[in-house]
Amino acid sequence: MASGILHIDLAAIAANWRALDAASEPATQTGAVVKANAYGLGAGRVARALAEAGARRFFVAMAEEGAAVRKALGPGPQICVFSGHMQGDAPLISDHDLTPMLNSVDQLTRHLEALPDQPFGIQLDTGMNRLGMERAEWAAVAEIALSRRPVLLMSHLACADEPDHPMNAHQLAEFRALTDGTGVPRSLSATGGILLGPDYHFDLTRPGVGLYGGLPFEQAQPVVRLALPVVQARALEPGESAGYGCTWVAKRPSVIATVVGGYADGLHRALSNRIHLWAGDVPCPIAGRVSMDLITVDVTDLPEVPTSLDILGPQQFVDDLGAGADTIGYEVLTALGARYTRRYEGAAG
Ligand SMILES: *Cc1c(COP(=O)(O)O)cnc(C)c1O
Numbered sequence: 398m399a400s401g402i403l404h405i406d407l408a409a410i411a412a413n414w415r416a417l418d419a420a421s422e423p424a425t426q427t428g429a430v431v432k433a434n435a436y437g438l439g440a441g442r443v444a445r446a447l448a449e450a451g452a453r454r455f456f457v458a459m460a461e462e463g464a465a466v467r468k469a470l471g472p473g474p475q476i477c478v479f480s481g482h483m484q485g486d487a488p489l490i491s492d493h494d495l496t497p498m499l500n501s502v503d504q505l506t507r508h509l510e511a512l513p514d515q516p517f518g519i520q521l522d523t524g525m526n527r528l529g530m531e532r533a534e535w536a537a538v539a540e541i542a543l544s545r546r547p548v549l550l551m552s553h554l555a556c557a558d559e560p561d562h563p564m565n566a567h568q569l570a571e572f573r574a575l576t577d578g579t580g581v582p583r584s585l586s587a588t589g590g591i592l593l594g595p596d597y598h599f600d601l602t603r604p605g606v607g608l609y610g611g612l613p614f615e616q617a618q619p620v621v622r623l624a625l626p627v628v629q630a631r632a633l634e635p636g637e638s639a640g641y642g643c644t645w646v647a648k649r650p651s652v653i654a655t656v657v658g659g660y661a662d663g664l665h666r667a668l669s670n671r672i673h674l675w676a677g678d679v680p681c682p683i684a685g686r687v688s689m690d691l692i693t694v695d696v697t698d699l700p701e702v703p704t705s706l707d708i709l710g711p712q713q714f715v716d717d718l719g720a721g722a723d724t725i726g727y728e729v730l731t732a733l734g735a736r737y738t739r740r741y742e743g744a745a746g
Pocket residue numbers: 430432479552553586587588589603604605606607
């Protein structure tokens with residue numbers, strides 16, 4: 398096997414969904430965000446596992462993603478599209494029964510003209526200034542929009558991963574001001590908001606990263622293990638170097654293993670000389686720069702050279718890799734490369 402093997406534990410994804418579902422009252426539904434190919438893990442397989450676990454409402458970023466999720470799930474579950482109803486989306490929305498979250502008066506008009514019978518929701522901006530109708534815009538069209546019976550009113554928190562940030566309470570108050578008394582089901586929280594407590598839960602939550610084992614859901618079960626096969630190993634004398642730029646130099650007689658995987662596979666070059674790969678529970682430091690397709694690793698302390706080394710797994714989560722590359726677990730997940738062989742494990746149940 399020449400490529401890295403990305404093991405994806407569907408049972409752990411289902412368990413994380415159940416744990417996040419249990420964090421809110423039974424009256425609060427728990428959706429599932431499967432945008433960006435389910436954060437790089439495969440939207441079809443992941444959405445089916447989540448549907449088996451009990452998820453009934455799925456969220457994607459754009460209509461094309463919604464069409465793919467619909468093909469995987471078949472009729473029944475609701476598939477909501479954060480980018481709403483964009484120019485040219487009508488055939489996808491109607492053919493695949495998607496539910497756009499309308500972001501502006503333009504989108505509302507477009508939707509009601511093109512697909513008057515197709516369910517929709519409305520996204521409101523409560524301070525993030527990214528997507529959704531602003532207060533004045535909403536005030537102007539709320540009456541018309543509500544008369545067409547939207548299925549959801551939603552907004553998104555900018556700072557939910559920082560529980561003490563004053564923006565959270567500010568956005569909560571604004572969301573209430575915009576939606577109290579409408580009688581329409583409401584949704585404010587992604588993974589971080591669920592952890593802020595019941596005030597933030599409303600009728601439906603929308604976890605994404607927590608399902609996939611990422612922070613801020615600290616109790617998440619790990620979902621991915623990434624094993625990189627060793628191509629070859631060699632002995633180095635003290636003073637010899639490894640990799641581009643000679644940034645790692647042997648201080649003792651060393652054994653360097655070269656593994657398949659590099660920055661073209663989403664293993665950021667910033668990880669150079671900064672993190673470990675793992676042989677079971679033995680850490681082996683990266684020795685030198687991460688290159689496009691290969692990484693050199695110091696395996697001197699292992700009794701023998703293994704056939705592969707793990708860069709993600711129970712010893713090192715996506716957020717650890719994120720910290721090593723000055724980024725976040727979300728980016729590590731969504732950067733996981735196309736060249737890995739993806740192996741799905743643990744049927745949901
Ligand atoms: C991505 C996204 C989510 C999921 O967020 P996580 O932090 O991954 O749980 C929920 N809602 C919106 C609007 C999003 O863009």
